[in-house]
Amino acid sequence: MKIKKFKAQTVKEALLLVKAELGPNAVILNSRRLKGPLLPAFGKDSYEVTAALDESAYAMPEQACADEGVATRPAKSVQAYAPRKVETAVAIAELDREKKEKVLPSGLSFEHFAPPAPPANTDGNFSVLRQDIDTMRGALTSLVTSLPDAADQRLGKGLRAIKKELEESEVHAAHIDEIITAIRQRSSDEDTGSISRMFREAQVMIEKGITVSGYSAAQKKGRALKIAMIGPTGVGKTTSIAKLASHFKLKEKLNIALVAADNYRIAAIEQIQTFAAIASLPVDIVFNEEEMERALKKFSGFDMIFIDTAGRSQRNAEHMSDLKRMMAAIHADEVHLVLSITTKQSDLREITRRYADASYDRILCTKLDETERFGPLYNLCRDTGMPLSYISTGQNVPDDIAAATSHALARLIIGGGDA
Ligand SMILES: Nc1nc2c(ncn2[C@@H]2O[C@H](COP(=O)(O)OP(=O)(O)OP(=O)(O)O)[C@@H](O)[C@H]2O)c(=O)[nH]1
Ligand SMILES: [Mg+2]
Incomplete structure (x- = not known):
């Protein structure tokens, strides 16, 4: 794990330094405003960002590179290297095999180290009998499962x-x-x-x-409608914000701003910044509650502010209490708990229970395109007492989202x- 501090005049500049040196897989551990300017000539405060990169998780093993005559390259995604790792493992196994065979007493082969095979069947009739039993068992099982049970019969x-x-x-x-x-x-x-x-x-x-919450309506009351998305990792919070923000900007001609408290991964910051640049929307990246309050104040003249948060495991108590504090600073008008319909039912129950502390008041369900079983929508409403807000049906921004209708x-x- 490589950990390093980066100082710059703005958080954005510090993040650029992080990316240049540690790459897009770096995680942000901390950021803070430093008292006084970095360079006295500029007269402004400066910022310090502490970032880390777990090189072992991403980089190709040095030894494997050397073995294969490949020059060490900068960190890349795990997926890019996974096939090579498998090849390397096979190569090492082959090497072990050669080494072992060299030290084996002559006449013994590597296979002697394999686990003993099950004892051979001495009685030929026994295996015929066994096949018959298996066939009968299969026939009985399909007969029983095709019959409704006694309660169903009634x-x-x-x-x-x-x-x-x-x-x-x-x-x-x-x-x-x-x-x-x-x-x-x-x-x-x-x-x-x-x-x-x-x-x-x-x-x-x-x-x-x-139950459904209905379409978000911008309140023309002199203040922005604050819409926050919370939920586990990778469920589609940022993508849903991109879809909704585009919809309200393009179709409803509303002034939209974005605030991202998802500052844990460089890649997440870039994701929302890229979207904001494409959609020409202002975006602020915030690192703590104080900065969140400042950003919300700055955008208070807009019609709607979409607030993205970092994906959090419901099982990490520290992350959940961070989120709770952040939500208290936001005072959102709508808090959408974003959930993927493909998540196991038992996990959905645990997530909805543990996220209750973050005070969500509706559920946005994603990935409906990845299943044919929609009962969890009903279960979620019944079990939480919360309405569904939107349903997301694919990866396309802005099309694959709709207001939920019962x-x-x-x-x-x-x-x-x-x-
Ligand atoms: N099939 C399908 N994919 C979706 C849907 N919504 C989002 N995705 C995909 O899910 C992946 C994760 O989406 P994100 O929006 O980054 O998820 P997130 O909740 O913001 O993730 P973190 O910020 O890392 O917690 C991306 O590949 C999206 O394109 C959906 O409705 N259907
Ligand atoms: Mg995200």
Whole structure:
């Protein structure tokens, strides 16, 4: 790990120095304003940024470079070097093999060090018997899984079909039971003619369970609407801000500003700065609550301020309390907890619980294009009591985002029962 301090007249200049020396994978450990100018002639305060680079995580191993006659190159992404690492590992294994074979007593081969093979079958009939048992086991398993269990049998055809569809959409079992019980109490007959009616009832219940916050409206009250995005790493916070900021600027002709408290990685700073430059939006990168307050004040005359935050693991208590402090300084009008629908259900539950301290008041769900199971949208609303704000359906900026609507989302979770 290489750690170094960089001093410059502005944070931006210091970051450029970090990037030039440590590359885009450097992480920012700290930044602070220094009292007094760096050079007395300039008369302004200066800044110090402490950055680090974990070279072992990114650089190609020196020995491997030497072995392969490749000159050592500057740090690059892990992915760029991964295949080489595999090749290197194979080469080392081959080398070990040669070395070991040299010291082995003659007549013994490297294979003698392999784990012993399982004992051979002495009885030929035994393996035939075993195959028969496997075939029977397979047949029984598929028979059992194709049969509805006893409780499902009592449900009747329509309710069974509804249950199956909700299960396939990954609606929680408890919610499914609730829906099935409610429909069952209302309908005594279970003939085929009423199945589509039961599906409609289920759709209505799902639709009611998916609450939505509605489209963000800029408040023309002499102050900017502050919209913050928080959430775990890589869920699409910055991309969603880029989409929404573009939409409100281009389609609604509003004055938009960006503030990024995502200052942990150089690459993250560059990502938002690049977007801001392309979309001609002002952006401030802030390093602490004081700077956040200053930036929000500076942009208070705008219609909307989008605030990007660094992705945080809900399991890191220190990061969560940093975020809580930052959110207290922002006083956002809207706090969107950004979640990917592809995250495991149990993790989604933990994230929504642990992020409660950061006071989110709506959920923005991303990556709907990466699944066919939309039940988690319903589960999220029911389990948190929070409405959905937007849904993101791809990587394209600004197109792949839409305001969440209960009706359309309910139909993604359960159809009309015609299939
Ligand atoms: N398929 C798909 N990809 C998405 C969607 N939204 C974002 N992405 C991609 O997800 C990746 C991460 O997006 P970011 O916006 O950088 O995520 P982030 O939450 O800001 O990440 P950190 O700041 O590192 O925590 C990028 O490759 C995006 O293009 C989406 O709705 N669908
Ligand atoms: Mg980001």
